[in-house]
Amino acid sequence: MLEDLKEEVCAANLALVRHGLVTLTWGNVSAIDHERCLVVIKPSGVPYETMKPEDMVVVDLDGSVVDGNYRPSSDTPTHLVLYKAFPSIGGIVHTHSLHATAWAQAGRPIPNLGTTHADTFHTDIPITDEIPDDHIRDAYEEATGDTIVEVFRRLGISPDETPAVLAVHHGPFTWGATAVKAVEHAVVLEAVAQMAEMTFALNPDVQMNPALIEKHFSRKHGPGAYYGQQGDKADNR
Amino acid sequence: MLEDLKEEVCAANLALVRHGLVTLTWGNVSAIDHERCLVVIKPSGVPYETMKPEDMVVVDLDGSVVDGNYRPSSDTPTHLVLYKAFPSIGGIVHTHSLHATAWAQAGRPIPNLGTTHADTFHTDIPITDEIPDDHIRDAYEEATGDTIVEVFRRLGISPDETPAVLAVHHGPFTWGATAVKAVEHAVVLEAVAQMAEMTFALNPDVQMNPALIEKHFSRKHGPGAYYGQQGDKADNR
């Protein structure tokens, strides 16, 4: 069932390791089949060394396992909330990558400090509000998804233009048109998180030029994009 | 003698290197055979490149060598104190991993600042008190173990729930049900040590949510645990 998507999700999980975003078994990638309303996701706590496409788990949008020999990632309810709220996305990544997680732990959004950030993310990377204690106890993973949707709504940010968020005290989630794009965004996020740490250490009062943010974002995205090769632009994220 | 345990301990020592926790010959892993009251430990100052299972040293709980061609790690007395005081643990790791050692040198416990920490450690990582000068001179390694036991007693922390400590001015010790689990905890400790450094640089007044600490710890540990696959939970540490 969904063999192609299982292969893509498995490869995307292994790409996280190759990009240095993973410690032990932390992190997970999923992708959605929009037509069948089914999500393929990494199994919970399985080592990357031996992970195979057939180990991936298929769940429906209520989280019931439809196919697979393992339990799905414990973060599955968060992924499902995002797929339901952000219908344009096709893949989601969650990691505990060191630098992005440090910003999440510090409770600070990652400001847009340069063209590296602006090339991929249109705004600062938002950080979620605290989850109320009763939600933490009763439906924690779902509540994590709800706070992500809420912060994009409250700030008026498009999840297509800024495909990343920091879950406060926890770590980053990124997404994209495909699982591969979501991984790419996780890689960029970790790089801009590290650069932003160093930038603030060198200049706590740093200011970015808003015109440069618009220019760099529009070089790569939207009707006037001129970065990359012709065929790339359709799936630029 | 104890060939299986020697292989496990040798493999765990080499895993420290693979995880980037070791410089030169620093670091050591041991494991205990609870029935025979014998401990298998790395030999002192032997290079990892050529280390073989038969190089491991077997000592009794008084530290006398029972089997092996080498002298045991100079930290052996510390390991023995811990095995005697914490009867539930099966393996111990000591490293000079860079970030955890920096906290030990700074004389600060590593605070529980996020879910990465809370997933594995229930509390802050405690730091030992100073060893009195006469104990440093006479029975230093044993006194190191005594200060570890003392800080867990004084703070009322369970060594099963927080399987790690910082020996002040020195470096980290971690433990677990097996040598493999103790290595895993050393890997997590180094990651949370690094993240906590960066988190404080970004926000010196950071506060963690206590409800989130309980939630993340209980997701992976205890009767209600739901992280990982079914068979994993018994030996989750």
Add this chain to the structure above:
Amino acid sequence: MLEDLKEEVCAANLALVRHGLVTLTWGNVSAIDHERCLVVIKPSGVPYETMKPEDMVVVDLDGSVVDGNYRPSSDTPTHLVLYKAFPSIGGIVHTHSLHATAWAQAGRPIPNLGTTHADTFHTDIPITDEIPDDHIRDAYEEATGDTIVEVFRRLGISPDETPAVLAVHHGPFTWGATAVKAVEHAVVLEAVAQMAEMTFALNPDVQMNPALIEKHFSRKHGPGAYYGQQGDKADNR
């Protein structure tokens, strides 16, 4: 067309990856054939894993593609401005290497704090002025080149003696007699950027000795140079 130069430029692009200066497809290298007034440059947004010499693009000094199956790097206009303004240089590198980019984002020149810097760069690494908003919108990449030329003119720095610059909010450009030398300068720049960060953290009031700057620069460059082997000196950059 220009097969040798294509091979050199392709190899120099791959060397950026090997030296850890590249994330995803960021970064580009070009080289000029001075006689024919043609520039060979990396294609835009093509992955390094499969990059071959025949993928390189040949453009004239107006930016028109003369040979190649791909679109040239979107930074091509910046390269062309530099080749026209600095006639002695033969190769140019642009990266988003983490530490040099942090200085660019912080809006600070990298001061000459030690002999590692002085061995390769005669002065501080200058940082460009802000680009006026209308130039950002209309001819951004060309304007980036113009601000680089302008800062060298304004400060009276020789681009031969300090073959590197930080484009503000963006990242570093380096150059040299060849593409290989430009890559070497990108490697040195990233190392001195990282060292300078750490040096300031340890001592915010640090001062370098001007006599040492002159000594180290002249050990490697100019008529009295005595570093390296005899034949090296002609193409020392």
Add this chain to the structure above:
Amino acid sequence: MLEDLKEEVCAANLALVRHGLVTLTWGNVSAIDHERCLVVIKPSGVPYETMKPEDMVVVDLDGSVVDGNYRPSSDTPTHLVLYKAFPSIGGIVHTHSLHATAWAQAGRPIPNLGTTHADTFHTDIPITDEIPDDHIRDAYEEATGDTIVEVFRRLGISPDETPAVLAVHHGPFTWGATAVKAVEHAVVLEAVAQMAEMTFALNPDVQMNPALIEKHFSRKHGPGAYYGQQGDKADNR
């Protein structure tokens, strides 16, 4: 001539690369044949990738080349001053390793902040005084050696007990009974330099316990040493 020592020095130079202490061609290792009063040293500016034992250069204690096809390292006069002043040492290493160089650039000695430092170095790592400008111009490399000898004399430090120094604005030199031991000390120095940076960031007022310094140093060095295997102690540095 001196084939065995050439092989040892070549291998030690390549070990610097393997330990991550080298950027480009920076760094050099030498060793002395005490009986013949001859020094084998790395050639100047030769790439590590192709370096062979026969490329090593043999010089006498006045710096005249006795054997070899290349010019010796431009730092040769510094090495020779040290061999003449510290007769017990057999090998010398110079690097621009990032963390130790940052301390050298900051003009600060590396304080003895923990047992990792105390296991190998008895005191703080001293930093040299400024070289007077006329010496920088006339006999810079020799003057670098003179300031090293002078700081050990002024502070009353034994070069056998603290086999490392920071040349101000420049970088570290380490030494030992052999070239292999000098490389080992360069590895330890870089680790303690990095740890000390992080320790100060976490606690600017940190204090080390003097009794612990004596204990850790004497565990590995001198008549009561009990670290490592029996045969190791004679050449423990």
